[in-house]
Amino acid sequence: MxxxxxxxxxxxxxxxxxxxxxxxxxxxxxxxxxxxxxxxxxxxxxxxxxxxxxxxxxxxxxxxxxxxxxxxxxxxxxxxxxxxxxxxxxxxxxxxxxxxxxxxxxxxxxxxxxxxxxxxxxxxxxxxxxxxxxxxxxxxxxxxxxxxxxxxxxxxxxxxxxxxxPKKLNEREDKGFKAEIYEEDxxxxxxxxxxxxxxxxxxxxxxxxxxxxxxxxxxxxxxxxxxxxxxxxxxxxxxxxxxxxxxxxxxxxxxxxxxxxxxxxxxxxxxxxxxxxxxxxxxxxxxxxxxxxxxxxxxxxxxxxxxxxxxxxxxxxxxxxxxxxxxxxxxxxxxxxxxxxxxxxxxxxxxxxxxxxxxxxxxxxxxxxxxxxxxxxxxxxxxxxxxxxxxxxxxxxxxxxxxxxxxxxxxxxxxxxxxxxxxxxxxxxxxxxLSDMRFAPQEVVTYKARDGLEIDGILIRPLDEQRGKRYPLILCVHGGPEAHEANGWLTNYSRPGQVAAARGFAVFYPNYRGSTGRGVGFSKMGQNDMGGKEFDDLVDAVDHLVASGLVDGAKVGVTGGSYGGYASAWCATALTERFAASVMFVGISDQVSKFGTTDIPQEMYLVHERQYPWDDWAKFQQRSPVYHAPKARTPILILHGKDDPRVHPSQSMQMYRYLKTLGEVPVRLVMYPGEGHGNRKAASRLDYNMRMMQWFEHYLTGPGGDAPAWELDYDAEMGKAK
CATH class of the missing domain: 2.120.10.30 (TolB, C-terminal domain)
Incomplete structure (x- = not known):
């Protein structure tokens, strides 16, 4: 220091x-x-x-x-x-x-x-x-x-x-009395x-x-x-x-x-x-x-x-x-x-x-x-x-x-x-x-959803794009959903951005209904309709990019964290026929148990669902990716911080267990000790970025089939001699 x-x-x-x-x-x-x-x-x-x-x-x-x-x-x-x-x-x-x-x-x-x-x-x-x-x-x-x-x-x-x-409490803890009184202590x-x-x-x-x-x-x-x-x-x-x-x-x-x-x-x-x-x-x-x-x-x-x-x-x-x-x-x-x-x-x-x-x-x-x-x-x-x-x-x-x-x-x-x-x-x-790096072109794309609503997004085109050739697409879905993607820097450990573009992928960041940046009315459009029209906007984005001639509709992947992780799980199950690979991060798989395990139940009710699970049990179940697990055919990589208080790790464990037991699709669960609702440490960030790209390359441009090897070569990635 x-x-x-x-x-x-x-x-x-x-x-x-x-x-x-x-x-x-x-x-x-x-x-x-x-x-x-x-x-x-x-x-x-x-x-x-x-x-x-x-x-x-x-x-x-x-x-x-x-x-x-x-x-x-x-x-x-x-x-x-x-x-x-x-x-x-x-x-x-x-x-x-x-x-x-x-x-x-x-x-x-x-x-x-x-x-x-x-x-x-x-x-x-x-x-x-x-x-x-x-x-x-x-x-x-x-x-x-x-x-x-x-x-x-x-x-x-x-x-x-x-x-x-108080000193007395510290003395009791030293004697082994360490009971944690949830939300009261x-x-x-x-x-x-x-x-x-x-x-x-x-x-x-x-x-x-x-x-x-x-x-x-x-x-x-x-x-x-x-x-x-x-x-x-x-x-x-x-x-x-x-x-x-x-x-x-x-x-x-x-x-x-x-x-x-x-x-x-x-x-x-x-x-x-x-x-x-x-x-x-x-x-x-x-x-x-x-x-x-x-x-x-x-x-x-x-x-x-x-x-x-x-x-x-x-x-x-x-x-x-x-x-x-x-x-x-x-x-x-x-x-x-x-x-x-x-x-x-x-x-x-x-x-x-x-x-x-x-x-x-x-x-x-x-x-x-x-x-x-x-x-x-x-x-x-x-x-x-x-x-x-x-x-x-x-x-x-x-x-x-x-x-x-x-x-x-x-x-x-x-x-x-x-x-x-x-x-x-x-x-x-x-x-x-960065002045010595090759950047793929980045542009704003506006398209019409199936109900006529105008939706914005940011497209990073493949590096060395050839005219007339179609490319695999990674749809990167932001969380919140009260957030949005801006036309600025879009590459980090969990957002494929320029790394994916350098490997021949198109990457699209959609600001689906419910996003911020367009006023209160637009940000409320997804309320009481989780997994509904907001995720139809994702499919409509894919259709638009396929129609433009850029994207191969048979080679589309999806990723995102938190609510974007929910989208990734939904696309791999309820919308499985449209997606060839999915990477789900700290995402929601069961809306019923999500309410019971999150640290933000008031927010979930007031600004997201606008109803409680007991108001409509059937709806909460039907809007849960695990409910659609039997029809899943999209290989899915699931990643989660073991100490996540927002979306409990059990959400990823449930998604994994359902798909693993059904045995119809490749699935892998990766847990990060010491991480919460997003990775903060250098090793887990590098691991995440490498696994995400490995999964998409294997299923969108590679041989597919069984899941790729789970061990990663960090030394080779970082340029270290073994």
């Missing part, structure tokens, strides 16, 4: 941060290479970026995957970097580190972040000066620091954290206020300011353990609020706190029952509760501390938060300021006390616009059509901004835009080796 101390960094105007994905050295051997799982395993990603208050620098987090077969297995490392408006990017804290929750001190002189290192028992809050000096720990807490917000004076911080488990997260009392110490760097951390990297050593207090005794003050807190933000005038609270810390409550509260920071009393219905997204204070901009659901049954709401901080009244938007707002920031800038997903791209707080004078600054944007962050004067931007040829990177620019300008290139 390295804590670098760059000095006298050049100031710059504004930055837009896009997720970075990369990390391979550019060498001659990569020239005009085709994508393989090896390349996917090395991609780096920018996960967050924040612009400094004066718009001169942007701090960003770079996700760096571990190297399969070389590094200890685990999730990607998360590094802290800073980029200026000239595009000069410098590493600040790199190596074997896990940095999160980056922010800027109000004076713009230091970056704050959360991490655990050295003798830290839990995550702690650190700051690192931007122009020199080492990172210093400024706040610790018994159970770790979660989200946090600086007071405008930079001397106090509000943060979210739980309460320490929880403790709420609270909001605490702490005073950071030693920030006046000079930042001089000395030879003793660094030592070697246990992982062999360089690490800073804090000069002292700072006191944290808002009252005598040195203890942070916990606010006495109802429910469990998730996010907190201090108002610009320092008098109020905006806090999201749910009845419990259970996932279902955090999805469906969170409310935004305005709190008096001195007394801890609730000023108002903003009663937006349904799901709740991000929120931001206006510069005059009188209003809050909120991304929220339109109603209780809206599948996804995506409406731009402006609420009064004094009485909680609110209004939708973009009522006619047929899209989903994803990111917001106040340009001034009366104007909000926003990013909105519209079909398969993103628009960048602004609107007054009363809903007047809406203006599109960058129309949708060319870019995929996220993560908007503005300077204090609102004249500069940073955001994440991706395209078909690069994962999200840091882009910059300031007042008067025609569009965002790229600042970073975290995967320079």
């Amino acid at each position: 390295s804590f670098l101390s760059p000095r006298a960094l050049r100031a710059f105007g504004i930055v837009v941060v896009a997720q970075l994905v990369g990390g391979l050295e550019t060498t001659a051997i990569f020239a005009q290479e085709r994508f393989t799982p090896r390349h996917v395993a090395r991609l780096r990603t920018v996960s967050d970026a924040k612009l400094s208050p004066f718009g001169t620098r942007a701090a960003y987090l770079l996700s760096v995957p571990r190297k399969p077969l070389k590094d200890d297995d685990g999730r990607p490392w998360s590094e802290l970097h800073v980029v200026d408006t000239s595009g000069a990017s410098r590493p600040y804290i790199i190596g074997k580190v896990n940095i999160s929750s980056i922010g800027w001190m109000p004076d713009g002189q230091a970056v704050s972040f959360v991490t655990k290192r050295g003798d830290d028992k839990e995550n702690a809050l650190y700051i690192i000066p931007i122009d020199g000096g080492e990172a210093r720990r400024v706040l610790t807490h018994d159970v770790g620091v979660g989200s946090y917000s600086w007071h405008p004076d930079g001397r106090r911080v509000a943060f979210v954290a739980g309460e320490k488990k 929880w403790r709420p997260s609270k909001v605490w206020i702490a005073e950071i009392s030693d920030l006046s110490d000079p930042w001089e760097e000395t030879a003793d300011d660094a030592n070697e951390s246990e992982d062999g990297g360089e690490a800073a050593v804090e000069k002292s353990t700072p006191a944290v207090a808002t009252r005598p005794g040195g203890k942070p003050r916990a606010l006495d609020l109802p429910g469990s807190a998730a996010e907190v933000k201090w108002s610009p005038d320092g008098k109020l706190l905006a806090i999201t609270l749910a009845p419990t810390p259970l996932v279902d409550d955090s999805y469906m029952n969170q409310k935004l509260h305005v709190i008096d920071a001195e007394t801890g009393e609730i000023v108002t509760r903003i009663e937006t219905p349904g799901k709740l997204g991000s929120f931001e204070w206006s510069g005059d501390s009188k209003r809050l901009a909120i991304i929220a659901a339109a109603d209780r049954n809206d599948p996804a938060e995506g409406r731009l709401i402006v609420a009064s901080a004094s009485d909680g009244t609110y209004r939708d300021v973009l009522p006619n938007l047929d899209g989903h707002v994803t990111s917001i920031a106040w340009q001034n006390a009366d104007t909000i800038m926003y990013l909105a997903d519209e079909r398969v791209t993103t628009s960048f616009g602004k609107v007054n707080a009363d809903g007047s004078e809406q203006k599109t600054l960058v129309p949708s059509g060319k870019q995929v944007l996220s993560g908007l962050s503005l300077s204090r004067d609102g004249m500069s901004g940073v955001m994440l931007c991706s395209a078909s040829t690069h994962p999200p990177e840091v882009f910059a835009m300031k007042h008067g620019d025609d569009g965002p300008r790229r600042l970073t290139d975290s995967n320079p080796w």
Whole structure:
């Protein structure tokens, strides 16, 4: 772990941060290479970026995957970097580190972040000066620091954290009493206020300011353990609020706190029952509760501390938060300021006390616009059509901004835009080796479903496509279904993308009805019709591509995770005559038992099925892939994380057992220990990508028949000598 101390960094105007994905050295051997799982395993990603208050620098987090077969297995490392408006990017804290929750001190002189290192028992809050000096720990807490917000004076911080488990409970656990009381044995997260009392110490760097951390990297050593207090005794003050807190933000005038609270810390409550509260920071009393219905997204204070901009659901049954709401901080009244938007707002920031800038997903791209707080004078600054944007962050004067931007040829990177620019300008290139890769063409395809509804999707054509030749197709179905595919970067461990195109496949990503990006009405179209018209849209996509002359209708495969895994299982059973291979990931096979084993039953009822299993047992059974298992003739590869709380692993086990017992079709079940609802570790991601491609090649372009060998040659894939 390295804590670098760059000095006298050049100031710059504004930055837009896009997720970075990369990390391979550019060498001659990569020239005009085709994508393989090896390349996917090395991609780096920018996960967050924040612009400094004066718009001169942007701090960003770079996700760096571990190297399969070389590094200890685990999730990607998360590094802290800073980029200026000239595009000069410098590493600040790199190596074997896990940095999160980056922010800027109000004076713009230091970056704050959360991490655990050295003798830290839990995550702690650190700051690192931007122009020199080492990172210093400024706040610790018994159970770790979660989200946090600086007071405008930079001397106090509000943060979210739980309460320490009583000593008596720990003693009982040591004696073997470890019974887990399901959905009852929880403790709420609270909001605490702490005073950071030693920030006046000079930042001089000395030879003793660094030592070697246990992982062999360089690490800073804090000069002292700072006191944290808002009252005598040195203890942070916990606010006495109802429910469990998730996010907190201090108002610009320092008098109020905006806090999201749910009845419990259970996932279902955090999805469906969170409310935004305005709190008096001195007394801890609730000023108002903003009663937006349904799901709740991000929120931001206006510069005059009188209003809050909120991304929220339109109603209780809206599948996804995506409406731009402006609420009064004094009485909680609110209004939708973009009522006619047929899209989903994803990111917001106040340009001034009366104007909000926003990013909105519209079909398969993103628009960048602004609107007054009363809903007047809406203006599109960058129309949708060319870019995929996220993560908007503005300077204090609102004249500069940073955001994440991706395209078909690069994962999200840091882009910059300031007042008067025609569009965002790229600042970073975290995967320079991508310039030496061969990219298959990527394009937007719009087709008509059988009932006349217009559906969008993204097509990656086969690399080296020959005119007049038909190609095998992989249909890649997104989860949710309250999500959508955008015309940006579409290749990762579970999305075949450029890897499949390099091997002669066409890959199509359909935004079937129920997807986001086209307004509330479109996203509700699949409700109470699971596996119905939404999956008819998938077959209609295949028919369209076959009719276009590109696809061989006898060589069609399907894959997806979560709800996309449900689609993959449905296509392999109920629609088996249309699909020659399927790869199902953390998917649903039995709608009845899914309700009984998931951690989101309220969401499942309110925004998906709109009824309970006991309301119509027959329907829930008939919309379950296992119900159609006897007619399945599509070879299916089933993959699942053993610790998945969302879609229980038993869903995949049932699908496997039904098909294995029937014995009519090749089936394989792969379980990933230590993984949940999606793979996070380097080894399991590489394994997944290789197995997915092996299955499709075997059944769509290979010999077919019995399942391919289950053992994989990781050394050969990664180019290692045996």
